[in-house]
Amino acid sequence: xxxxxxxxxxxxxxxxxxxxxxxxxxxxxxxxxxxxxxxxxxxxxxxxxxxxxxxxxxxxxxxxxxxxxxxxxxxxxxxxxxxxxxxxxxxxxxxxxxxxxxxxxxxxxxxxxxxxxxxxxxxxxxxxxxxxxxxxxxxxxxxxxxxxxxxxxxxxxxxxxxxxxxxxxxxxxxxxxxxxxxxxxxxxxxxxxxxxxxxxxxxxxxxxxxxxxxxxxxxxxxxxxxxxxxxxxxxxxxxxxxxxxxxxxxxxxxxxxxxxxxxxxxxxxxxxxxxxxxxxxxxxxx
Ligand SMILES: Nc1nc(=O)c2c([nH]1)NC[C@@H]1CN(c3ccc(C(=O)N[C@@H](CCC(=O)O)C(=O)O)cc3)C=[N+]21
Numbered sequence: 001x002x003x004x005x006x007x008x009x010x011x012x013x014x015x016x017x018x019x020x021x022x023x024x025x026x027x028x029x030x031x032x033x034x035x036x037x038x039x040x041x042x043x044x045x046x047x048x049x050x051x052x053x054x055x056x057x058x059x060x061x062x063x064x065x066x067x068x069x070x071x072x073x074x075x076x077x078x079x080x081x082x083x084x085x086x087x088x089x090x091x092x093x094x095x096x097x098x099x100x101x102x103x104x105x106x107x108x109x110x111x112x113x114x115x116x117x118x119x120x121x122x123x124x125x126x127x128x129x130x131x132x133x134x135x136x137x138x139x140x141x142x143x144x145x146x147x148x149x150x151x152x153x154x155x156x157x158x159x160x161x162x163x164x165x166x167x168x169x170x171x172x173x174x175x176x177x178x179x180x181x182x183x184x185x186x187x188x189x190x191x192x193x194x195x196x197x198x199x200x201x202x203x204x205x206x207x208x209x210x211x212x213x214x215x216x217x218x219x220x221x222x223x224x225x226x227x228x229x230x231x232x233x234x235x236x237x238x239x240x241x242x243x244x245x246x247x248x249x250x251x252x253x254x255x256x257x258x259x260x261x262x263x264x265x266x267x268x269x270x271x272x273x274x275x276x277x278x279x280x281x282x283x284x285x286x
Contacts, residue, residue: 003249003256006149006230012265015148016061019269019276023062026279034279035064036120036271037086037095041079041105042072046236047098054096057268063275066092072102079105080113087115093282094120094138094275099170117281120274123170131177138274143175145266146209146230146257147184155207155228155255158185163201165218165244166211167192171232175209198222210244219246226254232263 027033036058038051055065066089068082079101086092095118101107108125116126122140130137150157162179166172167190176188191201193212202208202222210218211232223229233244243259250256257263 001225001254002251003229003253004153006153006155006228006255006257006262008145008149008257008262008265009260011149011152012269015266015269016057016272019272020061022276022280026276026283027062030279030283032091033062033064034093034275035066035089035091036275037066037068037089037092037118039068039070039079039082039086039095039097041070041074041098042102051098054268054271057272061272061276063093063272064091066095074102074105076105076109079110083110083113087113087118092118094118094278096121096271099123117278120271120278121170122174122274128174131174134181138278139178139270140170140174141270141274142171142211142232142263142267143178144270144273146175146232146263147178148270149230149257149263149266150207150228153255157207160186160206161204162186162188162207162209163191163205164188164209164211165191165195165198165202166213166232168211171209171211212244214244215242216246217244218249220248220252223249223252225252227252228255228257229253230257230263231259234259234264 040051058065086095097110111123112125114124116124119127119138122138127137164172164175176190179186179188189201191198199222203224205227207228209230213233213235215235229245229249231243231245235242
């Protein structure tokens with residue numbers, strides 16, 4: 001058996017085409033395209049590559065780009081001034097602060113200063129709180145992209161046993177909140193570096209989401225045959241980017257979202273979706 005590809009690259013391209021139509025309508029109706037802002041601090045090459053990708057995506061769907069770049073030694077005050085400026089700028093529908101920020105900066109204070117209505121990443125504390133409460137809010141892009149990918153490939157979610165590995169704030173921590181909503185109805189176990197018997201948890205699962213940042217962590221012997229496996233890990237090595245799932249896992253899995261070409265492109269597509277939805281909300285209230 002070899003796993004069916006959960007093709008995030010192709011699915012994201014479909015979603016961008018769907019969004020482009022909504023952007024065209026919005027632009028005609030309001031006289032101005034939606035705008036996505038990015039705040040990038042420092043010179044991490046990975047972060048620069050991701051942000052460049054986000055602006056390429058914007059150009060494709062007709063969303064305007066607002067780039068803000070600050071040096072690695074920027075002060076908290078300088079970063080917060082940029083936040084204030086984007087909050088006030090009517091051309092900026094939504095924006096993101098690329099994480100991680102340099103260590104001398106207080107990322108939580110920066111996120112909390114954002115206008116929650118402009119939070120394209122769904123990482124503002126108010127929006128994470130709304131997610132816990134089950135109130136409508138922009139959703140974190142990677143978890144939303146994973147649910148969307150599973151839905152579009154008809155991977156059964158209701159009653160599914162999902163094993164999430166990694167407790168990071170962008171993926172592992174919030175994804176359980178989406179998957180355990182009544183509309184998804186999955187059962188989620190959150191594993192992390194302190195988990196005893198990881199292989200046992202993985203073996204129980206119908207769906208495995210790996211966001212640990214540990215190359216090749218999940219091997220084929222750990223998986224339930226036929227399981228859906230999604231690789232969210234990205235580690236930069238001298239041989240290029242490596243995911244958390246060992247390549248041989250494809251022999252046992254029923255579905256596989258590989259890295260690259262799986263969850264990453266979906267994350268970017270959901271960022272665009274959050275901006276388009278914010279623009280639609282604004283258009284309906286003004
Ligand atoms: N505020 C914030 N929001 C984020 O959403 C955010 C962030 N900070 N910091 C870093 C992580 C990482 N991230 C990725 C998104 C897409 C790909 C992606 O498209 N990857 C391609 C390959 C990329 C390549 O080749 O370099 C793929 O998997 O096919 C990767 C990584 C978003 N992040």
